[in-house]
Amino acid sequence: MVTTLSAMFCPFCDLISDPHNPLVVEVAAETSVLLDHAPVFLGHALVIPTDHVEHLLVASPETVAQVAHRTQAVARASVAAFGTDGVLTVTNTVISQSVPHLHTHVIPRRHKDGLRGFLWPRQRYASDTELIDYRDRLRDALHGYCAPQRTKQ
Numbered sequence: 016m017v018t019t020l021s022a023m024f025c026p027f028c029d030l031i032s033d034p035h036n037p038l039v040v041e042v043a044a045e046t047s048v049l050l051d052h053a054p055v056f057l058g059h060a061l062v063i064p065t066d067h068v069e070h071l072l073v074a075s076p077e078t079v080a081q082v083a084h085r086t087q088a089v090a091r092a093s094v095a096a097f098g099t100d101g102v103l104t105v106t107n108t109v110i111s112q113s114v115p116h117l118h119t120h121v122i123p124r125r126h127k128d129g130l131r132g133f134l135w136p137r138q139r140y141a142s143d144t145e146l147i148d149y150r151d152r153l154r155d156a157l158h159g160y161c162a163p164q165r166t167k168q
Contacts, residue, residue, distance in 0.1 A: 027116040028067050045078075046085040051120065055130065058097045058123045062086045068117045071108040082119055089121045099123040103130070 030036055031047045040048040044065060051059040062085045068074045074082075090102045103122040107113075124130065140146040 025067055025116050026114055027061075027063050027118065031063075031065060045081040048085070048089055055103075055120075055122045056124070056128065058093055058099075060089055060093065060121045061118045062089055062121060063116055063118045069115045070112060070117050071106055074117055078117070082117065086119045086121060093121055093123050097123045100125050 027047075027049065030038055030049055031042045033039070034042050038050045038052060040050060040060060042065060047063050047065045049061045049063065051061055062082055064074070064078050064082055066078075068078055071079065086104055090104060093099060093102050101124050103120070103124050105120045105122070106118070112118075140149065
């Protein structure tokens with residue numbers, strides 16, 4: 016668990032302390048589920064670690080796994096409950112994170128629902144050289160940070 020001073024002022028922590036709040040879907044030991052107070056589409060939910068964790072970069076691998084596992088369950092439930100075609104899942108990390116508590120948005124989606132511009136404008140690499148440079152920089156940083164575990168075959 017990563018707790019900081021902001022946990023004392025966290026609206027999500029405040030919400031889950033009142034399980035009778037209409038935005039609270041469920042509160043469990045590891046993760047909790049809330050409805051977004053300003054949904055992109057009705058049924059837009061948030062999956063959060065129950066213990067305060069500011070964002071993805073400081074979360075433990077166990078917390079990330081718990082949030083991901085619950086996000087998958089909420090996504091499946093959302094499709095079943097609302098009859099949607101799928102969901103959009105998004106985790107803002109620091110930038111565009113309006114509440115400093117790790118959360119993943121589970122947004123119900125329908126084909127041709129009109130949602131545009133969420134991840135745009137997009138860019139193109141100026142050249143193959145630039146593409147390879149960005150690939151190699153990310154690959155080097157990723158391998159230096161957390162090399163993938165390889166299993167023997």
